[in-house]
Amino acid sequence: MAEPNGYPKEAATWSEEELAHYEKYRDFDSTYLTYSGPGGSSGDIGNPIDEERKKALINAFTEPFDSMKIKEQFYDMAGYCNDCKKFYCATHWNTSAHGYGKCPDGHGKTLDPHWSPDAE
Numbered sequence: 001m002a003e004p005n006g007y008p009k010e011a012a013t014w015s016e017e018e019l020a021h022y023e024k025y026r027d028f029d030s031t032y033l034t035y036s037g038p039g040g041s042s043g044d045i046g047n048p049i050d051e052e053r054k055k056a057l058i059n060a061f062t063e064p065f066d067s068m069k070i071k072e073q074f075y076d077m078a079g080y081c082n083d084c085k086k087f088y089c090a091t092h093w094n095t096s097a098h099g100y101g102k103c104p105d106g107h108g109k110t111l112d113p114h115w116s117p118d119a120e
Helices: 009-013 016-025 051-060 067-073
Strands: 031-033 047-049 100-102 108-110
Antiparallel strands (some): 100 108
16 A cells, blocks of 8 residues: 555656656555555556545454455455465466466465356
8 A cells, every 4th residue: 555645665666757657647645555466456556545445455454364354355355265364476376367266275266357157
């Protein structure tokens, strides 16, 4: 999350062009969520969020984790495997071209909101 008037941690490694792009499109009065997970990402700028969403995100990602709260925030559950009770990155989800993924222990689920069991 990038707080109002803030930059994400990654900004320290950005080129001048990337910084200019961020500054052009970022509303510095808002809090922004940047996300990258197995089902996609929000890019470097992210999406503006209000205080209610910020609190819901903090609640969803505070232990003990509740898969329903996580799913309310991210359709791909931010890489959370409910069976393992662990988070995995996109690489470790072993995602198919159809958006279905399997964690390292073989538990499967859709990571794409447009995926259909008929496509697998």
